[in-house]
Amino acid sequence: MRRSQVKVLLCVLMLSLLTSSAAFANQTVTVWAWDPAFNLYAMEEAAKIYAEINPDVTINIVETPWDDIQTRLTTAVMAGQTGTLPDIMLIQDNALMKNVIDFPHVFADLTDSGIDFSQFADFKVSLTSVDGRNYAVPFDNGAAINALRVDVLHEAGYELEDFKDITWSEYIEMGKDILAKTGKPLHSIVAESPDLIMAGLQSAGTWMFDENGDVFIANNDVLKEVIEVYVELVNTGIMVQVNDWEQYITSFNRGTVAGTINGCWIIGSIVLPEEQKGLWGVTNMPRLERSPNATNYSSQGGSSWTVRADSPNKDAAIDFLAHTFAGSVELYETILPSSGALATYLPAGDSAAYSIPHEFFGGQAIYAEITDYASRVPQVKYGVYNYEARDAIGVAIAQVLAGRDIDSALMEAEETVRFLMEF
Amino acid sequence: MAKTLNNLKLKSRQSIIGWAFVIPAALLIFIFYFYPIGRALFLSFQTGIGANMQFAGLANYRRLLSDNLFKTSLTNVLTFLALQVPIMLTLALALAYLLNDKTLKFRGFFRTALFLPCATSLVSYSLIFRSMFALDGFVNALLTNLNLITSPINWLANPWTAKLVIVLALTWRWTGYNMIFYLAALQNIDASIFEAAVIDGAGAAARFFRIVVPMLRPIILLTAIVSTNGTLQLFDETFNITNGGPANATISISQYIYRLSFQYSPRFSYAAAISFVVFILVAFLAMIQMRVGDQR
Numbered sequence: 001m002r003r004s005q006v007k008v009l010l011c012v013l014m015l016s017l018l019t020s021s022a023a024f025a026n027q028t029v030t031v032w033a034w035d036p037a038f039n040l041y042a043m044e045e046a047a048k049i050y051a052e053i054n055p056d057v058t059i060n061i062v063e064t065p066w067d068d069i070q071t072r073l074t075t076a077v078m079a080g081q082t083g084t085l086p087d088i089m090l091i092q093d094n095a096l097m098k099n100v101i102d103f104p105h106v107f108a109d110l111t112d113s114g115i116d117f118s119q120f121a122d123f124k125v126s127l128t129s130v131d132g133r134n135y136a137v138p139f140d141n142g143a144a145i146n147a148l149r150v151d152v153l154h155e156a157g158y159e160l161e162d163f164k165d166i167t168w169s170e171y172i173e174m175g176k177d178i179l180a181k182t183g184k185p186l187h188s189i190v191a192e193s194p195d196l197i198m199a200g201l202q203s204a205g206t207w208m209f210d211e212n213g214d215v216f217i218a219n220n221d222v223l224k225e226v227i228e229v230y231v232e233l234v235n236t237g238i239m240v241q242v243n244d245w246e247q248y249i250t251s252f253n254r255g256t257v258a259g260t261i262n263g264c265w266i267i268g269s270i271v272l273p274e275e276q277k278g279l280w281g282v283t284n285m286p287r288l289e290r291s292p293n294a295t296n297y298s299s300q301g302g303s304s305w306t307v308r309a310d311s312p313n314k315d316a317a318i319d320f321l322a323h324t325f326a327g328s329v330e331l332y333e334t335i336l337p338s339s340g341a342l343a344t345y346l347p348a349g350d351s352a353a354y355s356i357p358h359e360f361f362g363g364q365a366i367y368a369e370i371t372d373y374a375s376r377v378p379q380v381k382y383g384v385y386n387y388e389a390r391d392a393i394g395v396a397i398a399q400v401l402a403g404r405d406i407d408s409a410l411m412e413a414e415e416t417v418r419f420l421m422e423f
Numbered sequence: 424m425a426k427t428l429n430n431l432k433l434k435s436r437q438s439i440i441g442w443a444f445v446i447p448a449a450l451l452i453f454i455f456y457f458y459p460i461g462r463a464l465f466l467s468f469q470t471g472i473g474a475n476m477q478f479a480g481l482a483n484y485r486r487l488l489s490d491n492l493f494k495t496s497l498t499n500v501l502t503f504l505a506l507q508v509p510i511m512l513t514l515a516l517a518l519a520y521l522l523n524d525k526t527l528k529f530r531g532f533f534r535t536a537l538f539l540p541c542a543t544s545l546v547s548y549s550l551i552f553r554s555m556f557a558l559d560g561f562v563n564a565l566l567t568n569l570n571l572i573t574s575p576i577n578w579l580a581n582p583w584t585a586k587l588v589i590v591l592a593l594t595w596r597w598t599g600y601n602m603i604f605y606l607a608a609l610q611n612i613d614a615s616i617f618e619a620a621v622i623d624g625a626g627a628a629a630r631f632f633r634i635v636v637p638m639l640r641p642i643i644l645l646t647a648i649v650s651t652n653g654t655l656q657l658f659d660e661t662f663n664i665t666n667g668g669p670a671n672a673t674i675s676i677s678q679y680i681y682r683l684s685f686q687y688s689p690r691f692s693y694a695a696a697i698s699f700v701v702f703i704l705v706a707f708l709a710m711i712q713m714r715v716g717d718q719r
């Protein structure tokens with residue numbers, strides 16, 4: 001008797017589950033993203049906003065590091081088990097094109113989903129689209145900044161203004177002087193991590209691949225100039241190489257170096273030491289001289305929200321993103337002050353929250369400034385073989401620093417990438 | 424069932440029971456080991472990026488011959504093997520011999536201390552080695568304070584010192600592990616053999632080389648094969664201490680496989696081909712070791 005009652009109850013439960021998932025309501029949209037202070041926080045705030053618009057949809061946020069997302073994504077697709085993937089995944093911009101092309105039909109084409117992509121910064125839309133189709137809702141801004149300790153600059157007789165709109169050789173000249181007077185190098189970098197090289201390339205609108213997707217390394221004059229600058233920065237002692245990310249963060253948190261050049265998300269790490277409050281300032285990064293399209297603007301890092309194409313909750317996921325990350329200035333106003341999560345959603349840039357002075361940066365209105373940088377970042381396509389090329393360039397840098405000439409190191413890098421590309 | 428079992432002859436009854444014990448394990452091994460190995464072999468004859476695959480015969484294996492990164496990683500791993508395994512096994516054998524001495528005080532303590540590294544996780548000990556050998560790390564501080572060096576050495580930025588750090592780390596982690604095998608084997612050598620040797624006037628060195636080494640030959644062979652196998656599949660240490668750097672000077676075959684599968688545009692088929700080469704290498708080296716070492 002009791003058993004049959006349980007059976008009936010179970011049937012009713014199953015039925016109710018089935019009927020509810022058939023409608024648009026009572027769905028659960030699962031999200032994978034990393035970084036609790038930044039991406040996850042933004043997602044939680046977005047979920048709160050959406051709860052008022054559509055209380056029947058639950059947003060289930062699961063913290064997943066980027067390396068795990070990539071590994072799980074690859075494994076699930078290779079095994080034909082895309083059902084194990086969440087409805088929304090945060091993807092690094094530099095891996096997005098690779099994943100969209102390697103795994104066709106996994107990511108939803110959002111071009112005609114009703115999301116207005118003209119509302120986002122052009123360079124970011126370019127990074128998140130493949131063959132003119134949009135595959136992700138752009139999120140955080142990776143606009144490159146040169147963050148400097150203004151007190152150290154003063155000690156050597158310089159102002160933050162002296163670093164605005166400058167070339168790399170001016171940067172090196174001042175860097176030498178500051179190093180001599182204060183004993184502090186200007187910035188630090190993780191050895192063999194080619195992030196600065198990549199930022200330099202993009203600042204001149206160039207990449208390691210040409211517009212047809214062919215390798216463009218050995219005869220890339222911009223790349224040569226960037227590497228020359230890199231070597232000079234290391235040899236003059238203006239830039240210190242450290243072994244890992246922890247040491248990199250520590251180097252400016254402890255004041256071993258006088259600043260850092262990176263994507264603007266690095267602000268989250270800069271503001272950690274309370275005693276450095278008010279001592280920092282932000283300006284744009286130095287530009288190249290020989291390269292024709294050189295600018296003082298670039299992008300480094302950054303990620304975007306993708307939707308799984310075969311998800312039963314696809315429409316709910318798109319609706320959620322359209323009402324939050326692609327439609328709510330309020331969301332960007334909420335997340336900006338505490339996380340520094342700068343948007344690439346242009347309407348948010350006009351919001352009053354962006355012009356509020358930042359105490360840590362001596363009252364500078366850094367967010368308005370960085371939003372302005374973001375609108376000037378040259379567009380490039382990172383391409384499918386971006387990680388292969390990054391590693392090859394990392395090896396080339398190590399070889400050049402050990403005494404090898406740039407041309408032959410780049411020739412080998414090009415051959416390595418070409419080899420990895422051909423199948 | 425019980426009745427039919429009873430009716431069978433003792434011999435066939437025993438063999439049925441025997442099979443009943445063996446079959447579940449054999450099935451599991453077949454499903455979770457041999458089937459994937461077979462699938463991987465099949466995969467290695469295909470090419471393509473991501474999930475777009477077609478049959479390509481031996482193309483992946485031919486490609487290996489012109490793959491510089493594969494050659495670099497193979498050379499690195501063989502260098503680690505040639506440097507590290509002999510050092511480690513000799514050390515382990517010597518330590519086991521010393522710790523087998525019944526007159527030694529605090530024997531239990533030393534044994535535990537030497538075995539303890541094996542209880543640490545590969546990733547965490549690698550991270551500790553990395554920070555110890557950092558430019559401003561413990562080792563440089565120690566050497567500077569002892570006035571052995573004037574300026575800190577950038578251990579992980581130079582190809583040979585980086586290799587040396589990996590070898591050191593591996594030796595620290597695995598010596599105790601091999602020592603336990605030798606200790607166990609030493610305890611199986613009859614004490615009367617040693618007594619007889621002492622009466623005949625054999626010194627400690629003679630006892631070590633004339634009795635211990637020959638009698639431990641099968642165990643030495645086993646540890647040599649296991650260590651070779653482990654070194655060829657090296658991943659955690661190089662990934663965490665140097666991440667393959669500087670300029671791929673420490674990249675291991677497994678890390679190259681990982682890059683091909685998960686960091687680059689995924690090429691599972693080519694990665695599978697490389698794993699089979701490692702498999703063949705392990706088998707080949709083990710065969711040589713058996714030929715040289717096993718004289719039964």
